[in-house]
Amino acid sequence: MTQTTLELLDRRRSVPSRQLGEPAPDETTLKRLLEAAIRVPDHGKLEPFRIRVLRGEAKRHFGAQLAKLAVEANPDLSESKREKELRRYDHAPLVLVVSAKIDDESKVPELEQNLTAGCVAYNVLLGAQALGYGAQWLTGWAAYDRNVAKLLGMKKSEHVIGFIHIGTPSMDAPERERPAYDDIVSVWTP
Secondary structure, three states: OOHHHHHHHHHOOOOOHHHEEOOOOOHHHHHHHHHHHOOOOOHHHOOOEEEEEEEHHHHHHHHHHHHHHHHHHOOOOOHHHHHHHHHOOOOOOEEEEEEEEOOOOOOOOHHHHHHHHHHHHHHHHHHHHHOOOEEEEEOOHHHHOHHHHHHOOOOOOEEEEEEEEEEEEOOOOOOOOOOOHHHHOOOOOO
């Protein structure tokens, strides 16, 4: 691993979706980013991941449908939370929906298939940052709601891993406190 790669990892930050604006990657850049992002560990070569691209009017329509589902699920939702749901997809110009497509017939455990899809999502974050964009991986209630999965055309074997919001940051993302090395790394001995 080169120093440049380690420096990229050291600089990795999530940029809040509200701070992401135009431009987003164009089609050629996005294709290149996604071709790199899908180069993940994939036990059994199952390709247990899919990516849906949300831009422009389709992205705004998706956000409006999510807000409608949120109100249907919780009619007592406050006006401010309704507004937040309605505007959730108004900021970043590009949202990628990364999903896991689980093969129940495979000998590869479901957990491994989910981890492979998670690696795709993380590669998208790293790749977007390497290209000079900001990105944020979000889940929230919508990632776990079957009505949202149906809205996205997902079959029962598929579920959302995350909504990756991508755009140009309007400000630098601040560093946050990270875990101490000694708190998370240990040497196992028999």
